[in-house]
Amino acid sequence: MLDINQLRNDLDAVVARLAARGFAFDAANFTTLEAERKTLQTATQDLQAKRNSVSKQIGMAKSKGEDVAPILAEVENLKGELAANESALSAVQNKLDDLLLGVPNLPHDSVPAGNDEKDNVEVRRWGTPRTFDFTAKDHVDIGTPLGLDFETGAKLSGARFTLLRGHIARLHRALAQFMLDVQTNEHGYSETYTPYIVNPEVLFGTGQLPKFADDMFRVERGGEDGHTQYLISTSEISLTNTVRDSILKAEELPIKLTAHSPCFRSEAGSYGRDVRGMIRQHQFDKVEMVQIANPEKSYAALEEMVGHAEAILQKLELPYRVVSLCTGDMGFSAAKTYDLEVWLPAQNTYREISSCSNCEAFQARRMQTRFKNEAGKNELVHTLNGSGLAVGRTLVAVLENYQNADGSVIVPAALRPYMGGLEKLV
């Protein structure tokens, strides 16, 4: 959520920055609602003050044993008038809230301008894509004989669900363990295990609700109705919301959390895309990094976090590039985002495998997460999140980059300790 004071004081600039990310903000509607809100709020508060003072008078009169009937008569109309004002005010407040909750974050000044992924800017590359002396297969063709089982996944749960068997299943587990070990042992994140089912207000906090309900899986508890909860689409949601509704001490920052969790995404609206293989799944695992940061240090933290994600790819010796997303391609809550794209030889291209964002105070404002700054004032924290990394896509990258002509796959050296020393999948 944006700072409403920024909208009040600097509306034109905010509208322009939102336009840069392709969002048309209804400034006229906002201005009208704000004017209504101001009038109604002042009037309502005046009436409330009057009611309070009269009620006090009644209390005092009664305690002295005086007759209160005259005072009661005086405020006969007050109640109805107040109720009307209060409900009008809350209606306007709700409209304003609805408006604001649907507005994406403002892009940081350093974010390249652009409309879509074609305008993203490559920041750097690491590693050299391997040259094959045979035709490289994609992960479906390599993986199926080794234990990637799309048919059974589909039989159990439908399209975009995959079953893993044997060494492939173990490789998947090894990747998650390896990533978690690197992030905790080398980068200072606290290992966290979180609920996968969360309450709706948690999703408001990180920005998935109210706008992106269609991307989520909903669950109902057996034997109960009316209490819809949601499967997390990333553990960013549960990790970031651990600090909702709290005032932190400055010295607690930064809080660095990591978790390995499944992620559930309905992928509504992506029907034609990436239907083959396990690039785009309804369920995939991810090791997530989250930082709760002092605003002054959040951009340094973002660069650092990108490095934490890169470290995984470097240790796995997978070529990748770092891309700065343009204004038009960033997610709803992000002020700035770097994507890591790993080399996939079969597609002859780089594909997203991590996304690291600084959300500044956007989520903190929704979650009411503050800290006591040096001046002793409560100030909103900045929140950052990044994948370190998406496990399923990393599995794809390993299979494709480490394949041999005979259909076997070399186990990257960094993963062998997690595979009981196994060097090759056959």
Place this chain on the structure above:
RNA sequence: GGAGAGGUGGCAGAGUGGUCGAAUGUACCUGACUCGAAAUCAGGCGAUAGGGCAACUUAUCCGAGGGUUCGAAUCCCUCCCUCUCCGCCA
């Protein structure tokens, strides 16, 4: 699933219809005493929003949401959560 007890400020904990955003203790901050510290004493110390250049001021908030009332932390309803005992269970 059954029975019971609770949810109040950072923490502990009083308050059961009126001047209560809320006693008291503790933590924390400031000052005094001290070479310094501890102890002691004095003062301060919640959040959010509105109005005002500001000093300041108004409103709202006692798990959440409704209701009764001139007036609700306090009474009523619904829900959520925590604890104890029993049952069940990985």
